Amino acid sequence: MNNQATIKVVMGSKPLSDGKYLVYIRITKNRKKKEISLSLKGSKEHFIGEQFTKPHPNLKIENELILKLKQKALSVIRNFQLNDEDFTLDEFERKFRGIPEFNQNFFDFINEIITELEQSNRLGNARAYKEVKDSLQKFVHHSFGSKIFMFKDLTPELLEKYEVYLRSKGNAVGGIAFKMREIRAVFNKAIDRKIVSQENYPFKFYKVSKLKATPNKRALTVDDFKKIKNVDLSATPSLLEAYHYFMFSFYTRGMNFVDMMLLKKSDIINGRIVYTRAKTKGRFNIEIVEVAQEIIDYYKDKTLNSSYVFPILLSDNLTPQQIEHRKHKVLSRVNKKLGDIAKLAGVDVHITSYVARHSFATILKKTGTSTDIISELMGHSNVQITMTYLKEFENEELDNANRTLLDL
Structure with a gap:
């Protein structure tokens, strides 16, 4: 020994x-x-x-x-x-x-994970775990009162009841699946750290894979995009911010919100935007077309004391926590305003900032651009990723082809 x-x-x-x-x-x-x-x-x-x-x-x-x-x-x-x-x-x-063997308080452990993520400045992940923890705590309190919730209480039966609870609260299937995957990830971390036993693993019997959501329409048609582009906002100037960010994303190859937030004036070189995408670390070199330049010019006076192109981050010296807070706050505001813009434009589609990226890909495909070129433009690591963006387009084309049989 x-x-x-x-x-x-x-x-x-x-x-x-x-x-x-x-x-x-x-x-x-x-x-x-x-x-x-x-x-x-x-x-x-x-x-x-x-x-x-x-x-x-x-x-x-x-x-x-x-x-x-x-x-x-x-x-x-x-x-x-x-x-x-x-x-x-x-x-x-x-x-x-000081962890009791195989008897750890689930919420204490998830709080520990959240703290570790925050200390590593992985604030988006920390926020996601916190939202799931808060949701599960409400369910436990609703179902069992002030009961102390241990890992051993997280049974397949409880997960089934939690799923029913989430559905009763109007949660979409995709949102329920996300929460279950986060809970599963916490349990896996606990197993890896020898806090709980593999024998207590509830996901052997409760299968997250059964939660399959019907994908929402995430891209605008050409006609709907034109309606958004030409919408009259003269009476609602408060919606200009969301409109500008949506259009800028569309005309910069679907640049996502985080990259727009972090975009610096120094990234603009000789009429081009040269930047590294935060999510994939892919390098982009994009021509600034006239529409995008007009949007950049609109914000010049509003960012005189900042190195950023857009007034999303209001200072160059924000902490990671402050940056995460601003991202969450502004993106929530922009997405809400995009919904108002859609109503004004007469577009019956749920629009968020990410719809600009999907619309960019789909509309390019409809205008005859090859999938390989679209994949390159979007910085995808392989064409299969691009194909998921174009899936609805493909289905529409197949449906149209199938209807030609009616003319026989």
């Missing part, structure tokens, strides 16, 4: 988006290592000998916390040794975190 291990406080090797590094407890046993985040971060040059150094903020408090957590880690190992117990690195982590 080998229950000997060493503990060291170390700084991670991968920087966060703000240039700081996370601090970890590292346990080494049988030449294997495991690092557990202490939820502290700092600069490389201000961390020496397992301690923060000046001018690190909150120096005394955080160094005391590091010392306390290291002593806790050593105490966990000492208890294993006193009981003459061998242990795995996962078992050490469970003891160090």
Whole structure:
């Protein structure tokens, strides 16, 4: 039996988006290592000998916390040794975190995941998990009152009841499937961290794959796009913001909202936009057509003190949390206004900012552009991705072909 291990406080090797590094407890046993985040971060040059150094903020408090957590880690190992117990690195982590074996509070664990995502500046993912957590908590409270909700309570039967609850609240099938996938991801993380047993896995019996939504129409026809383009907003100037962002996206190969938000004046070079897409890291070099240039010019006076093209981010010095907040706030406002624009234009389609990207692809296809060219324009890694954008168009063409049989 080998229950000997060493503990060291170390700084991670991968920087966060703000240039700081996370601090970890590292346990080494049988030449294997495991690092557990202490939820502290700092600069490389201000961390020496397992301690923060000046001018690190909150120096005394955080160094005391590091010392306390290291002593806790050593105490966990000492208890294993006193009981003459061998242990795995996962078992050490469970003891160090104070997690009861196979009896973890589900909401406590998901809060832990949310905190880790926020510390890594993966704020969109953190928001998604929080929305699912809030929804499930409402269901649990509605069904069981103030009951403490453990992993063992997350049974296939409960998931079935949760699905019924979501349907009763008007949730679409796609939204229900998304929530179930997020819950499944949390359960998988708990299994990976040896917090719960694979035997308790409810998704062996409750299949998320059964939740198949009928895809909504996500692209405008040529006629509907013309109605949106030519809509009269003279009496409703408050809708111009949403109109401009939609049109700019359409005329820049379906640029998505995040890339528009992050677009800088320095990305405009000799009448072209040169930028890297945030989602795929694909590089784009786009000609600025007249319609797009007019929209850029419209916002010049509104962004004099900013490096950004559009007044979505109001400062160059926002934190990742502030950027995420602005994205969520402005995008929600824009999507609501796009619905108002559709009504004014007499278009009976649910329009969001993303419809511009789908419409760009579909309308190009209708005008005779090859799928390969559309795929290249949109920066897709393969043509199959483009085909999902054009699926409705293909179905329409097949239906038309089928109707020709009526003329026989």
